Amino acid sequence: MSELLVEMRGISKRFGKVQALKKVDFSVKKQEVVGLLGDNGAGKSTLIKILVGYYQPDEGEIYFEGKRVQFRSPRESRDLGIETVYQDLALVNLMPLWRNFFLGRELMIKFGPFKFLKIKEMKTQSLKILKDIGITFRDPDEAVAMMSGGERQAIAIARAIHFGAKLLIMDEPTAALSVGETKRVLEHILEAKKKGISVVFITHNIYHVYEVADRLVILEKGEKIGDYKKDEVTPQQVMDIIAASAGVK
Numbered sequence: 001m002s003e004l005l006v007e008m009r010g011i012s013k014r015f016g017k018v019q020a021l022k023k024v025d026f027s028v029k030k031q032e033v034v035g036l037l038g039d040n041g042a043g044k045s046t047l048i049k050i051l052v053g054y055y056q057p058d059e060g061e062i063y064f065e066g067k068r069v070q071f072r073s074p075r076e077s078r079d080l081g082i083e084t085v086y087q088d089l090a091l092v093n094l095m096p097l098w099r100n101f102f103l104g105r106e107l108m109i110k111f112g113p114f115k116f117l118k119i120k121e122m123k124t125q126s127l128k129i130l131k132d133i134g135i136t137f138r139d140p141d142e143a144v145a146m147m148s149g150g151e152r153q154a155i156a157i158a159r160a161i162h163f164g165a166k167l168l169i170m171d172e173p174t175a176a177l178s179v180g181e182t183k184r185v186l187e188h189i190l191e192a193k194k195k196g197i198s199v200v201f202i203t204h205n206i207y208h209v210y211e212v213a214d215r216l217v218i219l220e221k222g223e224k225i226g227d228y229k230k231d232e233v234t235p236q237q238v239m240d241i242i243a244a245s246a247g248v249k
């Protein structure tokens with residue numbers, strides 16, 4: 001449990017006059033679930049976008065599995081096993097479940113110069129893989145637009161697990177979900193952890209992440225103001241820390 005998967009050291013980033021991050025250290029161990037918390041504008045998204053190569057840091061270094069990395073695009077980080085699930089961008093609404101599952105990684109068969117999609121296989125496999133992480137869909141042709149927010153998150157998580165993600169980053173995954181759906185998404189996160197995956201869970205709401213988190217990191221105005229093992233703090237204490245730092249703005 002103690003081996004580091006990701007280590008970000010002394011990360012700073014400025015956008016014009018806004019110092020979005022100031023010398024932030026952030027790490028994730030193998031098979032660890034880290035809640036990344038903080039108010040609006042705290043710097044959570046910027047930190048993650050730097051980690052995946054969407055932005056370059058002004059200062060600081062990033063290590064992945066002990067090696068220095070400088071990702072120039074999200075594709076490069078994805079190739080090494082860092083998968084981000086955004087609340088809205090995870091899936092293509094008009095496409096059916098199976099297409100979404102294999103999007104960008106379609107199973108193909110070659111006949112001479114031609115390539116064909118292995119549609120039947122993708123349909124069967126997507127249902128089976130989802131079932132393996134505890135979600136039963138009957139129809140692989142169901143359009144994702146018709147699904148609930150929780151089901152969409154589940155598909156995105158199952159896809160990441162299946163394609164060998166080492167780190168799953170979830171940006172406010174439960175913000176728009178009902179209590180029941182939130183609970184199921186949390187179960188899928190624990191399922192991902194059991195399979196050896198590390199998770200960063202970005203949220204405003206400590207109660208959404210507390211149950212599944214091993215560690216809680218709090219950002220405020222671009223600085224890291226807290227880094228706790230779960231058993232060192234209660235949810236109320238985390239809320240108080242965030243509120244207190246917001247109060248001195």
Ligand SMILES: Nc1ncnc2c1ncn2[C@@H]1O[C@H](COP(=O)(O)OP(=O)(O)OP(=O)(O)O)[C@@H](O)[C@H]1O
Pocket residue numbers: 015016018019020038039040041042043044045046047
């Ligand atoms: N592309 C950008 N250009 C200019 N300023 C930016 C940009 N991205 C972020 N910022 C600024 O950097 C600061 C940190 O923003 P960031 O989105 O990382 O915060 P956050 O903690 O993710 O907030 P939220 O929870 O509201 O998404 C904010 O002041 C924001 O306005």
